[in-house]
Amino acid sequence: MATDVQREQILAEAIGEISHIATLPEITLKIIELVEDPSSTAQDLHNLISIDPALCSRVLKVVNSSFYGLPGQIASINRAIVMLGLNAVKNIAIAASLAKLFRGGQLTPYFAARDLWDHSIASAAATKMLADKLGYGLTDEAFLAGLIHDIGFMVEMQYDRNKMIDVLDRVRPDGDGNPTGDMLAAEEEIFGVTHQDFGFGLCERWKFPKTLASVTRFHHNPNEAPSEHRTLCQLVYVADRIAAEQNKGFRLDLANLEYDKGILEALGLSSEKLDQIRAEFPEVLEGVTDLIG
Numbered sequence: 484m485a486t487d488v489q490r491e492q493i494l495a496e497a498i499g500e501i502s503h504i505a506t507l508p509e510i511t512l513k514i515i516e517l518v519e520d521p522s523s524t525a526q527d528l529h530n531l532i533s534i535d536p537a538l539c540s541r542v543l544k545v546v547n548s549s550f551y552g553l554p555g556q557i558a559s560i561n562r563a564i565v566m567l568g569l570n571a572v573k574n575i576a577i578a579a580s581l582a583k584l585f586r587g588g589q590l591t592p593y594f595a596a597r598d599l600w601d602h603s604i605a606s607a608a609a610t611k612m613l614a615d616k617l618g619y620g621l622t623d624e625a626f627l628a629g630l631i632h633d634i635g636f637m638v639e640m641q642y643d644r645n646k647m648i649d650v651l652d653r654v655r656p657d658g659d660g661n662p663t664g665d666m667l668a669a670e671e672e673i674f675g676v677t678h679q680d681f682g683f684g685l686c687e688r689w690k691f692p693k694t695l696a697s698v699t700r701f702h703h704n705p706n707e708a709p710s711e712h713r714t715l716c717q718l719v720y721v722a723d724r725i726a727a728e729q730n731k732g733f734r735l736d737l738a739n740l741e742y743d744k745g746i747l748e749a750l751g752l753s754s755e756k757l758d759q760i761r762a763e764f765p766e767v768l769e770g771v772t773d774l775i776g
Contacts, residue, residue, distance in 0.1 A: 485671070485675040485676065489675060490675065490676050490680060493674065493675045493676050493680075494676060494680055494681065494683075494684040495684075497638060497639075497642040497643075497681060497684065498638070498681075498684045498685060498688050500642060501638060501641040501642050504584055504637050504638060504640075504641045504685070507577070507580050507689055508580050510531065510532075510534070510535050510538065510576070511576050511577060511579075511580045512689070512690075513531055514528070514531060514532070514572070514573050514576045515573060515576075515577070515689070515690065515691070516690070517531060517569075518569045518570060518572075518573040519690075519692070523569065525561070525564045525565055525569060526561075528564050528569055528572060529560055529561045529564055532560055532564075532572070532576075533560060537579075538576055538579060539560050541575060541576075541579045542560060542563050542564075542567075542572055542575050542576075543557065543558065543560065543563055545567075545575050546563040546566060546567055548770070549770055550770065550771065551566075551567065551571075553566055568623075570623055570624070571623040574623045574624075574626065574627045577627060577630075577631075578607075578626075578627065578630055581603075581630060581631065581634075582600065584637060585597065585599060585600035585603070585637065586600075587637075587640065590640060590644065590647065590648060590651070591648055591651050591652070591655075593651065593655055593656050593735070594651050594733065594735070596637065596640065598732045598733040599633060599636055599637070599732065599733045600732070601731050601732030601733070601772075602633065602726055602727070602731065602732030602733045602734060603629070603630050603631070603632070603633060603732070604630070604732075604768075604771060604772055605725075605726035605729055605731055605732060605768055606629035606630070606632060606633075606719065606722045606723055606725075606726040607626045607627070607628075607629035607630035607722075607771065608626075608629070608726075608764070608767050608768045608771040608772075609629060609721075609722035609723075609725040609726050609760075609764060609768075610625040610626060610628055610629030610718050610719050610722040611625045611626040611629065612722075612760055612763070612764060612767055613625070613718050613721060613722055613725075613750075613752070613760065614718055616756065616759075616760055617718075617750060617751060617752060617756075619714065619718070621714075621715060621718070624692075624694065624695075624715065625715065625718060627695060628694070628695055628698040628715050628718070628719050629718075629719055629722050629723075629726075631682070631686070631691075631695060631698070631699060632682070632698050632699055632702045632719050632723065633678060633682070633699075633702075633733070633736070634681075634682045634685055634686075634699060635677070635678030635679055635680065635681035635682030635683070635685065635699060636678045636681075636733075636736075638678070638681035638682065638684070638685050639670075639674065639678055639681055642681075643674070646673050646674055649669075649673050650666065650669045650670055650673050650674070651735065653666075653669040653673075654666045654669055654735045654736075655735075656735060660730060660734070661739075662734075662735040662736075662737070662738060665738055666735055666736040666738075667679075667703065667736065678736065679699060679700045679701065679702065679703060680700065682699030682700065683696050683697075683699050683700035685699075686699050693709075693712065694711075694712045694715055697709060697712035697715070697716055698712070698715055698716050698719050701716045702716055702719045702720055702723060703720070703736070705717040705719070705720045705746060706745070706746070706749075713749075714749075714750070717746050717749055717750050718750065720743070720746055721742065721746065721747070721750065721752065721757075723737065724737065724740050724741075724742060725760065725761055725764055727740055728740060728761065729764070729765065729768065731768075742757070
């Protein structure tokens with residue numbers, strides 16, 4: 484087990500060395516900076532987004548989708564920003580940027596970046612659904628949290644592909660797709676840190692909100708997250724399993740698909756409500772996949 488100092492050194496080296504994954508498009512970074520500035524206005528955001536036609540079309544596609552449930556067709560970016568709010572538009576921009584980063588090739592017969600993206604989309608949809616159904620009012624933040632929770636795997640892949648392959652070989656799936664080993668333990672042994680740590684380091688590099696950084700670091704152990712971020716981490720923990728149950732995308736980091744009863748209780752999520760969400764989830768996922776897949 485690496486010491487805290489060693490872990491920090493590993494993370495600093497990894498984040499410092501990789502370039503492709505550690506760079507969001509310049510406009511996305513500007514959008515994050517602008518939205519995090521409390522003095523920014525909808526007009527400031529409109530002026531920035533207007534210079535990127537692809538991002539304009541993505542925002543309009545999302546605002547007019549069933550995802551937000553808004554009435555009528557909205558053709559103006561300015562109106563879309565007013566209707567959605569600055570934070571939601573920021574998240575759409577990040578989601579569009581991340582989609583490009585996950586278009587890597589096949590690393591092993593049982594891992595491709597696309598598999599991870601499919602799981603990330605499913606986790607995002609499930610996290611948003613949970614936040615909505617349980618009345619947490621975290622809709623936009625919840626979606627993005629689910630989308631980025633496993634971003635640390637992309638850091639591992641960019642930083643040292645051979646080590647990543649070694650990790651994957653330790654946990655290669657059985658005939659039912661279940662991992663045959665403990666991925667977090669394998670990462671600790673081979674990298675000295677886990678994908679949770681790598682994800683946290685990347686979020687800090689990107690200057691993401693601390694809540695999202697906590698999600699990347701604590702989605703496997705949400706009760707260890709800072710108290711102010713714990714609920715979102717718990718939502719992603721549950722969503723991770725709901726997504727994995729669909730057998731779509733990557734799930735080798737989940738040793739099993741059992742739910743911690745204490746986490747369900749903390750969220751106020753009864754077994755009946757969980758079953759209802761799981762039953763409705765495939766239809767919700769189909770709509771989200773069409774939107775950002």
